[in-house]
Amino acid sequence: MPLCGFNKEMLEGLKKFHEGLAEQRIDKSSEEKQDFLEGN
Amino acid sequence: MAFCGFNKDMLNGIWLFHKGLVEHGIIERSKKKSQMTDETISKEIKDMERFQKELFRIEDAEIRELIKTLTEYACAFYKLLQREGVKDYKKLIEKLNNLYFEMDNKFYSELEGKPNDMKQLAIYMDKLSKE
Numbered sequence: 001m002p003l004c005g006f007n008k009e010m011l012e013g014l015k016k017f018h019e020g021l022a023e024q025r026i027d028k029s030s031e032e033k034q035d036f037l038e039g040n
Numbered sequence: 041m042a043f044c045g046f047n048k049d050m051l052n053g054i055w056l057f058h059k060g061l062v063e064h065g066i067i068e069r070s071k072k073k074s075q076m077t078d079e080t081i082s083k084e085i086k087d088m089e090r091f092q093k094e095l096f097r098i099e100d101a102e103i104r105e106l107i108k109t110l111t112e113y114a115c116a117f118y119k120l121l122q123r124e125g126v127k128d129y130k131k132l133i134e135k136l137n138n139l140y141f142e143m144d145n146k147f148y149s150e151l152e153g154k155p156n157d158m159k160q161l162a163i164y165m166d167k168l169s170k171e
Contacts, residue, residue: 006064009064013054013055013058016053017050020047020050
């Protein structure tokens with residue numbers, strides 16, 4: 001963290017978290033698009 | 041996250057982040073400085089609070105908000121760690137992961153789209169956090 005220091009593990013953890021957030025969003029957008037196309 | 045859905049990577053990521061906050065931020069630092077972990081936590085919290093007062097200097101609104109909320113998150117985590125005790129930090133991390141997982145699970149499997157869904161979710165989280 002600011003001022004407690006980031007180590008490699010923490011940075012890796014945040015990276016996974018951010019990637020997960022982005023990927024979940026992408027998955028959700030695809031589902032929504034599919035639903036829209038199927039008229040749901 | 042609340043409502044974006046937690047996947048395994050995210051839970052693993054947040055677990056690593058918490059672990060680092062305790063092991064690197066508190067335990068290693070306490071050893072280096074030869075001070076009690078409680079003292080280190082208090083110092084970290086004070087430093088982060090001082091830092092927060094200076095964040096208005098970051099012009100990019102989204103980056104400023106991310107740094108602000110990440111710092112607030114770490115502060116809240118350290119306060120909880122201080123309350124629960126550093127000794128059992130792995131249990132605490134597991135509990136948090138479980139809370140986050142259940143928060144999403146409850147919403148997506150049961151509450152999504154229902155009236156008062158957020159109110160019900162908050163009540164559920166209150167109950168779960170007391171277990």
